[in-house]
Amino acid sequence: MNTAVHSRVRVSLASRSYDVHIGSGNWEKLGPAIIESTRSEKVLVVTSPEIGRLYRRPVVKSLQGVGLKCKRIDIPDRDRNKNLRSVSRLYDAFLEAEADRSTVVLALGGGVIGDMAGFASATYLRGIPFIQVPTTLLAMVDASIGGKTGVNLRQGKNLVGSFHQPNLVWINLETLQSLPRAQVLAGFAEIIKHAVIWDRTHFRELEKTILNAVDLEPKVLSGIVRRSCEIKAEVVSKDENEQGLRMLLNFGHTIGHAIESLGKYKLLHGHCVAIGMVYAAERSAALGYASAKAVHRLRDLLERSGLPSELPRYPRRSYLDAIGVDKKRRGSKINFVVLERIGKAKTVPLSPMKVLPQSFLKR
């Protein structure tokens, strides 16, 4: 497909600024871009056996073409492997490869690979350079930008991690052609989230083009991915360490995470976030923050893209437990992201009763 225009989005973070490159069939330009963005001579390509089989060869060829030494490190990319044990294995592999502070770690894969390789590179020798090459739509528009890295503990997800910005994010849209449809849709949930909290023009664009977009029509897709990366980059640039603004990205995530957890992580994150966004929008309307029309437009866009919007019918008590409201903390507030209108959201501290009213699911 090699025809799409190559574009770049800047993530502005003073000395930690970097570019997100968006293109298609652009493997051969990756090597030169690494030379431009790091002073490394050696690259450790961390990937899963499955992803590696698909893309390692053109990636390594591109890197070797500009004289970079490459070393491959395979690691399973299931979420249940995203733990400290896998990170220890990466440390061992880094040492085995004699990695030093000038060695760069390249994560080739989805969010699990990026999170683990990112955390290992954040902490090995107190931090070495890092490049994200996301191969899922979700990782492209969300996880690969912003420097969040981390792993799960048995007590919960993403409980351990670091902020460690990459030196470069490299997106090859061609990789999406091999991505299962459900995973593509999971990415669109975050794309729609970026639009609904930040950019009503982009939301309107999505309303027009969503059917072509989810079919991965190259021109439509590349414009949408680019704008979604821009939004993420803007938010992150203004609030690197999630002190305020960046919390808006949690829109739909309070209930989304609860659904994920209650479903024992069998549902995809993006699908849970889609449901969580509809719920958050409905609560926003019920509490007087948003109009019924805004809720309708959001639900409609998600449903047309093929994403779910109906809450699974677990008891209210289970939802409360899942969002961490135990008996002791019943009085304390939840930072809940409410929709104000299409393109605008804000964080408000709400009592659990306002997030999950007694009437919950009793309609």
Next chain:
Amino acid sequence: MNTAVHSRVRVSLASRSYDVHIGSGNWEKLGPAIIESTRSEKVLVVTSPEIGRLYRRPVVKSLQGVGLKCKRIDIPDRDRNKNLRSVSRLYDAFLEAEADRSTVVLALGGGVIGDMAGFASATYLRGIPFIQVPTTLLAMVDASIGGKTGVNLRQGKNLVGSFHQPNLVWINLETLQSLPRAQVLAGFAEIIKHAVIWDRTHFRELEKTILNAVDLEPKVLSGIVRRSCEIKAEVVSKDENEQGLRMLLNFGHTIGHAIESLGKYKLLHGHCVAIGMVYAAERSAALGYASAKAVHRLRDLLERSGLPSELPRYPRRSYLDAIGVDKKRRGSKINFVVLERIGKAKTVPLSPMKVLPQSFLKR
């Protein structure tokens, strides 16, 4: 001893700036200082059983006196426990204590406690606030300032870690009264290092007062600790992430680390650094960077303080191995910190042959 003046040294790092408080018998002021420097309501006091027995009670009393909730977490503080397993135990204890992003971790102990608690606080929930309360001289003037945290892997020391600046460093010189003499001297090795690389006036001061200082005479000691903290703070403020200037703090460490490793870590770090500094100064003179007189003054000060200065007689090949010069890398340079004169040092890339000439130990 409650008489010494309370002073503070600022570590200037933009939004991550913090104060190092230096006093004696100053536990009761710690609680108010925490209220001033964090917005936390809950403090997790991480310490070893031994240190805890000595100081936990007055520390907790001070914290509770200002309404802070305290939770104690005991962890062994031997260097062989400074590993990922201990950090995992800390994560478990943090979760057990329901620590969130507003909870502060307080490390009460020497460098091992500070490094581990610091790394756990750097990575738990991608970073929570952290306070250093060093109880060894080495930790006071060196490890507690500058944000280096980390643990050992079985392949080597401090291979994993983060830069995570504390919100506050609290020094109570009274704690040194219970410190074994050898540990006090280990701290003086770093104090002398700070002076010799950075401040000839302070070096001259040490030449005059060293005997009183190593006897922990309160007034002499508090001035010396303060100046040593200032030097560390200055260097760190100018180079937070060890890109250049901060490498000067490695003076004496190339050979010092080799001695530690060859001695299977039975010698104290500070003692190895003392020997390494004399060696580095001698090489500096031999290579024309420093005068013989400077070498003499450094050796004399270290010896008068009671620190060793003679290289253990391992074969040259063992030293080369220990500093990581294997056959493949024989051609590459070592970043070696040379002394230029008392109060001034610089980093130069030297061939292994210049660091460890063939004539090594054949005198």
